[in-house]
Amino acid sequence: MAYILSLETSSSVCSVALHQDQQLLTYAELRLEKSHSSHITVMVNQVLEYAGVSLKEVNAVAVSGGPGSYTGLRIGSGTAKGLCYSLDIPLISVDTLTAMAQQVIETTPNKEKFLYCPMIDARRSEVYTCIVTHDLKIALPVEPLIIESNSFEPYLEKQPVVFFGSGAAKAQEMLAPNENAFYLENVKPSAKAVGQLAFAKLQAQQFEDVAYYEPFYLKEVYITKPSGK
Incomplete structure (x- = not known):
């Protein structure tokens, strides 16, 4: 039996799911633009509390690995890596x-x-x-x-x-x-599916290197400085 905490931040929808093996226990979703960074950790705490599972009981963290929003993917991967590092548990990446x-x-x-x-x-x-x-x-x-x-x-x-x-x-x-x-309309990325697919990777021990993992951006991001006057 394993608890998998899954994060989805690749789009305007931010969601968190907790699975026990392949069974969904709890789920939280927020459809609010540019809110991922301020709400993701709160949502993690909520789904764990609702399930009666402590953070120390989580066996792996799965993250939606891209492609998607550059900023969203950075927030998701940073949060997932921080949790995995602090808890010393595996990081799993699932293609968005x-x-x-x-x-x-x-x-x-x-x-x-x-x-x-x-x-x-x-x-x-x-x-x-x-x-x-x-x-x-x-x-x-x-x-x-x-x-x-x-x-x-x-x-x-x-x-x-x-x-x-x-x-x-x-x-x-x-x-x-x-x-x-x-x-089909209104199909958004969801942590529910991330958690489902993460279970097979957990069984196969297909883990990411927590120190060096980067999301799959698919294209390079070009950042330009605003022109000064």
């Missing part, structure tokens, strides 16, 4: 897009009939995306993609594809109409 796909797959009837395309808005015509099968096998690796009308044509020709996430509306607008394309 894969965790999003897991959320949709587990609620989809006849899930094996579809491909799943999670999307994170990366501004303008670009998204961070991938395509996975119903058992999370990679059909299209994670990549930054500028959407064009025929971007997913080879996949849509073979079987239905479900598009979801913050970039899905952009895809629906840019892609040519196709009877094999399905779009």
